[in-house]
Amino acid sequence: MGGRATRALRLLLLLVLALAAVEYLFGSILDASPLRTYLYTPLYNATQPTLRNVERLAANWPKKIPSNYIEDSEEYSIKNISLSNHTTRASVVHPPSSITETASKLDKNMTIQDGAFAMISPTPLLITKLMDSIKSYVTTEDGVKKAEAVVTLPLCDSMPPDLGPITLNKTELELEWVEKKFPEVEWGGRYSPPNCTARHRVAIIVPYRDRQQHLAIFLNHMHPFLMKQQIEYGIFIVEQEGNKDFNRAKLMNVGFVESQKLVAEGWQCFVFHDIDLLPLDTRNLYSCPRQPRHMSASIDKLHFKLPYEDIFGGVSAMTLEQFTRVNGFSNKYWGWGGEDDDMSYRLKKINYHIARYKMSIARYAMLDHKKSTPNPKRYQLLSQTSKTFQKDGLSTLEYELVQVVQYHLYTHILVNIDERS
Structure with missing residues (x-):
């Protein structure tokens, strides 16, 4: 009898413990x-509301x-x-x-x-x-x-730390080797600072043809340079297909249009960049001020002197608004020269003025390259800029997009810009 009572108590105890576990x-x-x-x-009086x-x-x-x-x-x-x-x-x-x-x-x-x-x-x-x-x-x-947790980061410093003169490596590099560097860069040559929210979102537009060795040196130099400035950026290499004379300005128009298509949020600032010019001071910020900025004011092969006051070639920066208001670059400059002066005239016509850093900061090194044949029609075209710029540029841009390929360190845009007869 005592054994049955003991077993009953044990079962009752197990039942209470099981109910407690269920409640827990x-x-x-x-x-x-x-x-x-x-x-x-109860933690409260049952009579209280x-x-x-x-x-x-x-x-x-x-x-x-x-x-x-x-x-x-x-x-x-x-x-x-x-x-x-x-x-x-x-x-x-x-x-x-x-x-x-x-x-x-x-x-x-x-x-x-x-x-x-x-x-x-x-x-x-x-x-x-x-x-x-x-x-x-x-x-x-x-x-x-x-989904990973999305953390709101503080704004990056308006003037990032530790900026100043840098060295340049002109040694010949293999593009395949450079492509394996810089794991911080996202596919397509895009980068955002990991520890802060960038103040500037910049598309680097590079007109290009037959400069593969320059491309490797350019990418190897520009990515660490731009990352140091804590900006969000993307590098777009716009290559001209075919055998017609090189049209730098039209390629930059294409780069402007196509880079905007490739990024849902769009870009705020555009730096139009020759591939053979490399900045030598990280204080030369790749951002867009209130006025269009001529970045490459001081070039080694020009003895670090400004050739003339209105020059706007080499490397220049413009906001989305500035570039669209002047209708982009002219599409008519085939061959070397004239298109940068044409842009300078357009900016003046809209009452912009050209901004520059001081010469000790706006320093660039130029890579060796074969000189192009000057465009014999450039002076004639320049004389008509003030009358024709609203009808020659983004508003009349025509091209055939051949392909867009995203590599690790850049986006390659191959385009046929030959004019239809």
């Missing part, structure tokens, strides 16, 4: 558990959308989630059907009878878990993935 596991989800009546002392579930929901719903989400129609988007070697935009999808159906059923069965729910209603904690499940799914090019 599920008590945080279910707002009201019958077991609490027997195992716990208590907050109903429906009132708690009203106080906490709708949940505030985090500031790192941007409203976009019925969905929300997260900016610039990096995936391996490329960047995509990610959008929060609608919740999985199982979550939606569960929430719908809960909503339909929430009826109040005599001041209490007929069934156990979802608590704010349950709603929070549902919302967290919804927010944790994003669509990407690679399918559904978990």
Whole structure:
């Protein structure tokens, strides 16, 4: 008899412990558990008014959308989630059907009878878990993935630290070797500072043909130079296909248009850059001021002297507004020379003036190259700039886009710009 009583007590004890375990596991989800009546002392006087579930929901719903989400129609988007070697935009999808159906059923069965729910209603904690499940799914090019936490970084310094003169390596380099360097750079030659939010978003537009050795030296020098300045940037190499005379200005128009297409947010600033010019001082900031900036004012092969006051060639920077207001570059300059002076005239016509850093900062080294044949029509074209610039430029740009390829350190835009007969 004593043995049976002992076994009964053990079974009763095991049952109580099992119920306590169930309460421990599920008590945080279910707002009201019958077991609490027997195992716990109430934390409040039962005669005092208590907050109903429906009132708690009203106080906490709708949940505030985090500031790192941007409203976009019925969905929300997260900016610039990096995936391996490329960047995509990610959008929060609608919740999985199982979550939606569960929430719908809960909503339909929430009826109040005599001041209490007929069934156990979802608590704010349950709603929070549902919302967290919804927010944790994003669509990407690679399918559904978990979204990483998006942290709002402080603005980068207006003048980054440790800027100053730098050295240049003109040694011949293999492009394949340079391509393996700089793991910080994203696919397509894009970069954003990891520890702060860049103040400037800059597209580097480089007209190009038959300069592969220069390209390797250029990329090897420019990426660490630009990263040091804590800007967000992308490098776009615009190559002219065919055998017609080189048209630097038209290629830069193409680079402007195509670079904007390749980036959803667009670029704020454009630096038009000869591939054989390399900056020698990181204080020469690759950003766009209120006035168009002539960057390469002081070149070694020109004895670090400005040839003439209105020069705007080599490397120049303009904002989106400045470039569109002057209708971009002329499309008519085939061969060397004239297109940069044409742009200088356009800027003056719109009442801009050319800004420059002091000569000790705006220093560049020029790589060795074969001189091009001057354009014999350049002076005739320059004499007509003030009359024709509104009808010659971005508004009349025609070209055939052959291909766009994103390499590790740059985006290659191959284009046919020959004019139709």
